[in-house]
Amino acid sequence: MSNLICRSEYEEQITKSRDSRMEWWRDSRFGMFIHLGLYSVYGKHEWAMAMENWPIEEYAKFADGFLPKEGCCREWAKLAKKAGMKYMVLTTRHHEGFSLWDSKVNPFNSVNYGAKRDIVREFVDACHEFDLKVGFYSSMMDWRHPDAGRCAFDQEARIRFTQYIKDLNRELMENYGKIDILWYDIACPMESHEGWDSLGLNQMVRSLQPDIIINNRTHLPEDFQTPEGHTGPAGRDWEACMTFNGISWGYLDSKRVQPYSHTPQQILRMLYEVTKEGGNLLLNIGPRADGSIPDEAILPLELVGKWINEHDGFVYGKKDAKRITYHGTSNVTFEGNKAYVWNFFWPEQDHTIYIAGIQNQLLKASFLKTETAIEFEQDEYRITLKNLPDCEEDQLMGITMICLEFDGEVQYWGSGWNRHATRYPQINNGDIYHK
Structure with a gap:
């Protein structure tokens, strides 16, 4: 794609290669999001600079405290691997405008300030060491750049700022070997792909990284959708990105955020929700300013990984988007001639x-x-599974998996009162709605 082409031709080309490019991602189901930046030093929220209206010069002082320890990226990758995750995505530059690599385009970076190291390079090396696919988060927003706001109404500012964003992403695509995911965020203030020149931007990216997959946050659909903060399906390849606590993507005090943080069971429930609809779960952790992993994330992720391993990697691979709810405590996903019962509450x-x-x-x-x-x-x-053990079969998490094998590919016609006119005739004449 060295020569720019129109949108229809571009989308036709990437559609032809999408299945082969997305094959590993569709099978992976589970990845780790890492939010690390100057907000990690502040310890409040990754949007604090904007929401609290910090002067640029004052907020920049947090760079002195940005001191990720050597080896921290290995700790993230080691935990991701242990958790059963297959890929990682790092915030190479969040909206605050601090780059975590040796950027010649943006001198406000982790090589010139704070740690004085290329964190992106260390991240890529750690992913390779632990056999994890590499993902780069790249914000389209930059609160430090003088053209970031005015580009919406000033043509010359737009040209300068979109070139700035393109040059930053070119550095990421050229200098770190093969990159598997480009995860854009916040295509604001422009309201269209034309405003961002997203066609030119993404064709440049794909010319350098032909196997890369790209999310939908440049006002172009690209390869996959990214619903945020919920696990509802998006109608095509999709990935739910979730915080670990429902409050912040960046680091918060571990002791205080513990009551809000996910338990292992809640994480597995999210994995069920995405698995049944053919999606992925990108679960975030926000490391401390020294790069260490928050205490509240370690044990839950280790237990989830142990459960996945003990169940022979069951969550991996694409499942049919079907669901059965029969007594509110169990659900079923399908795969060929098998149905898998996720039992969340044992029928004692x-x-x-x-x-x-x-x-x-x-x-x-x-x-x-x-x-x-x-x-x-x-x-x-119905099917009745009877004479079950007195206690939960799975003692690790209390989430028991049951495999059902049928005489052919599973045909599911639904469950519930609306499917049983002979058993519940009063429902069909509307009586139920008047009681």
Whole structure:
């Protein structure tokens, strides 16, 4: 793509190569987001510079305290690997305008200030060491740049600022070997891809990194959607990006943020939510200013990784976007002739699980982890898994996986009262709505 082409031609080209470029990503399901910047020194929120209206010169003083220790990137990668994650994405430059690499375009960077080191280089090396795919977060916004605001209405400012953004991304694409993901953020203040010259920007990126995948935050759809703060599907390849505490992407005091932080069970629940809809989970941690991992993130991620490993990497790979809810505590994902029951709350009273809505003949039911057989019955209404153990089969997390094997690719026609006119005739005549 050395010569610029129009949008339709560009999108036709990347569509042709998308399946091959996205294959590893679609199978990965789970990645680590790293938010590290001057906000890590301040310890409040990654948007603090703007939201608290800091003078540029005053906020820049936090650069003196930006001192990630050597080896911190290895610690992140080691934990990501242990958690069962397959890729990492680092904020190479957040909206505050501080670059974490040896940038010739932006002298306000981690080589000239603070740590006096190229953190991006260390990050890339750590990803390679732990066999993780490399992702670069790159903001389209820059609160320090004099043209960042006026570019929306000043043509000359727009030309200067979009060239600045293009030059920054060129450095990232040229100087660190193969990059797997480019994760743009905040295409503001321009309201269209034409304003950003996103076609020119992304064609430049792809000319340097032909296998790269790009998210949708330059006002072009590109390769995948990035819903933020929720795990709802986006209708195409998608990735839910989530904070670890629902408050901040950057570092917050571990002791105070602990009550808000995700438990291992909540993380697995998020993995279920994205897995059932064919999406990915990009879960964030915000390291301290010294690069160390916040205490509240370590054990939950280690336990999640252990669970994934004990269940033979079950979360990886694309699952069909189907869901069954039968008694509010279990759900099912599908893959070929198998259905996988995610049981989040053990049926201690009757030791029975009911599954409605599957037409196929059930051949075998077993615990995924141990392959221990489970007794079952099947009639026209539902499958009954019976005589289950007294306690949760999975003692690590309490989230038990059951594998159901059928006589063919699973045919699911839905469950619930609206599917049972013969069993609940009063529902179909509207009586239920008047009670």
